[in-house]
Amino acid sequence: MPTYKVSYFTFSGLGEPVRYTAAYCNVDFIDNRVTWEEWSKLKSTTPLGQMPILEIDGKVYHQSIPICRYLGNKFNLTGDNAEEIYEVDVAAETVNELRGKVGMWAYSCKREKNEKYEELIKKTIPSYLSKLDEQAGKNGGFLAIKDKITWADCFATGVLEYINSLVDLDVLVDYKNLQKVRENVVSSEGVKKYLKNRPAEGENPFKTW
Amino acid sequence: MPTYKVSYFTFSGLGEPVRYTAAYCNVDFIDNRVTWEEWSKLKSTTPLGQMPILEIDGKVYHQSIPICRYLGNKFNLTGDNAEEIYEVDVAAETVNELRGKVGMWAYSCKREKNEKYEELIKKTIPSYLSKLDEQAGKNGGFLAIKDKITWADCFATGVLEYINSLVDLDVLVDYKNLQKVRENVVSSEGVKKYLKNRPAEGENPFKTW
Numbered sequence: 001m002p003t004y005k006v007s008y009f010t011f012s013g014l015g016e017p018v019r020y021t022a023a024y025c026n027v028d029f030i031d032n033r034v035t036w037e038e039w040s041k042l043k044s045t046t047p048l049g050q051m052p053i054l055e056i057d058g059k060v061y062h063q064s065i066p067i068c069r070y071l072g073n074k075f076n077l078t079g080d081n082a083e084e085i086y087e088v089d090v091a092a093e094t095v096n097e098l099r100g101k102v103g104m105w106a107y108s109c110k111r112e113k114n115e116k117y118e119e120l121i122k123k124t125i126p127s128y129l130s131k132l133d134e135q136a137g138k139n140g141g142f143l144a145i146k147d148k149i150t151w152a153d154c155f156a157t158g159v160l161e162y163i164n165s166l167v168d169l170d171v172l173v174d175y176k177n178l179q180k181v182r183e184n185v186v187s188s189e190g191v192k193k194y195l196k197n198r199p200a201e202g203e204n205p206f207k208t209w
Numbered sequence: 210m211p212t213y214k215v216s217y218f219t220f221s222g223l224g225e226p227v228r229y230t231a232a233y234c235n236v237d238f239i240d241n242r243v244t245w246e247e248w249s250k251l252k253s254t255t256p257l258g259q260m261p262i263l264e265i266d267g268k269v270y271h272q273s274i275p276i277c278r279y280l281g282n283k284f285n286l287t288g289d290n291a292e293e294i295y296e297v298d299v300a301a302e303t304v305n306e307l308r309g310k311v312g313m314w315a316y317s318c319k320r321e322k323n324e325k326y327e328e329l330i331k332k333t334i335p336s337y338l339s340k341l342d343e344q345a346g347k348n349g350g351f352l353a354i355k356d357k358i359t360w361a362d363c364f365a366t367g368v369l370e371y372i373n374s375l376v377d378l379d380v381l382v383d384y385k386n387l388q389k390v391r392e393n394v395v396s397s398e399g400v401k402k403y404l405k406n407r408p409a410e411g412e413n414p415f416k417t418w
Contacts, residue, residue: 048336048340063306065298093272
């Protein structure tokens with residue numbers, strides 16, 4: 001059995017999608033939660049000075065979406081043809097685009113955060129989630145492919161949890177189909193095991209309030 | 210033969226990677242350059258109120274990276290296994306991350322642009338390009354796979370042209386291996402034909418100076 005190690009900060013962030021995907025794949029990974037002291041030494045050894053990093057027997061994989069897609073390809077959590085693979089990709093990309101927008105808000109200055117809060121909560125987030133929810137509805141509780149789980153579902157579950165931590169809300173409260181996506185991920189054997197042992201969420205020092 | 214149509218604004222932007230990839234695949238696509246008047250009507254009909262859009266016999270594909278990957282999968286411009294596919298993905302993702310950073314700078318206010326110009330030109334851009342150049346050197350002038358062109362090369366060529374238009378420089382001037390990547394893309398029959406007929410770059414109204 002190869003040794004898998006996922007390295008990321010002690011909070012959810014962009015590490016959580018990788019942790020969820022690896023857990024769903026029943027990969028018994030080392031959950032390496034990196035403190036700031038450790039990170040100052042580790043940073044220069046990573047490909048772009050960033051985490052998450054997945055190591056498999058020492059070989060380094062970086063960037064959250066490519067890591068999750070790699071695991072998806074390896075463990076058959078993807079589409080069967082170019083059309084299906086596109087659906088998986090575009091679902092993950094759309095979730096990631098929303099993450100980028102929430103992140104920009106969360107990491108901006110207090111004045112800007114106050115000014116833009118209402119637009120974020122009442123317009124930006126619902127405009128993405130309503131479309132993703134509709135799609136998950138059509139697919140029976142899966143984001144990309146009808147009645148089939150893919151890495152996009154695992155990725156989305158991790159990203160949406162990160163988004164929740166940034167806005168201090170459960171953004172899925174009005175989206176029943178996206179709740180089903182989350183449920184399909186967290187009820188799997190691998191993820192149940194991961195969540196049982198998961199350390200408490202650490203502080204995200206990038207968050208401005 | 211199915212009808213392909215690529216819709217994007219009249220400037221390079223995120224449309225150019227799709228145009229390059231489609232052209233490389235020898236897809237004889239309708240190059241639909243959308244004016245602002247047309248966009249105001251078209252916007253609400255797109256999946257996320259965004260372009261580029263690829264239509265194949267009317268079926269809509271959106272988001273630049275997923276579209277390029279879809280074309281890459283369809284026309285065999287990708288890796289042969291999970292390891293190679295990861296290399297293609299992470300190369301494209303890294304180029305796209307740089308694009309995001311240059312875009313944030315280019316679309317910020319004048320004061321901020323002035324303040325951050327030197328950091329962008331002397332630190333951010335070289336930190337990404339030097340790594341990508343090193344990789345392209347190892348791969349014989351290809352970004353992801355040794356001696357093999359993939360959609361990541363086409364995507365990168367389009368994105369780097371967009372970046373050039375944002376900073377009004379040729380950012381590749383010091384990066385011989387990335388120049389080879391570009392050369393490998395633009396010297397193909399399909400791209401030569403595309404470039405021969407390409408309209409002049411339109412104004413990018415998002416650019417703040």
